[in-house]
Amino acid sequence: MGVLLDIPAVWTEPDHPWVRRAFGLLAEYLDAPPGIESVQFFTDAAALRTALPDAPVLILGPGDPALAHRTDEFAETAQIRAATDMYAALARQWCAQAG
Numbered sequence: 822m823g824v825l826l827d828i829p830a831v832w833t834e835p836d837h838p839w840v841r842r843a844f845g846l847l848a849e850y851l852d853a854p855p856g857i858e859s860v861q862f863f864t865d866a867a868a869l870r871t872a873l874p875d876a877p878v879l880i881l882g883p884g885d886p887a888l889a890h891r892t893d894e895f896a897e898t899a900q901i902r903a904a905t906d907m908y909a910a911l912a913r914q915w916c917a918q919a920g
Contacts, residue, residue, distance in 0.1 A: 831866045831878050832859070839877040839915075846914055847881075850907050862889050881907065 833840055835857045844855045866878045883904040884896035896904075 826863075828867050829870075830859075831864065831870055833877045833879070837877050840879065842914060842918075843877075843879055843911055846910055847907060850903065850910070860886060862886070881911075 848854045883900035888894045
């Protein structure tokens with residue numbers, strides 16, 4: 822047996838200014854304010870951290886996290902549409918801040 826991948830966990834402080842702005846925006850799309858929690862699965866954020874170590878990260882996606890990366894993983898169409906709306910809103914906010 823051997824190690825195939827050993828990379829540090831990904832974490833962005835909840836009081837990071839971008840995270841606070843993103844949570845404020847996302848609250849408009851969710852039934853409740855976004856929660857802060859950790860997850861125990863791999864995301865592309867871990868790989869991207871090597872190139873952009875200081876970029877803030879949110880794990881935001883449609884579907885049930887318990888089904889992530891499983892054979893029977895799925896997301897309902899309505900969840901995909903809602904996630905698309907949230908991604909677009911976050912991108913607009915990010916561009917407005919940069920512009």
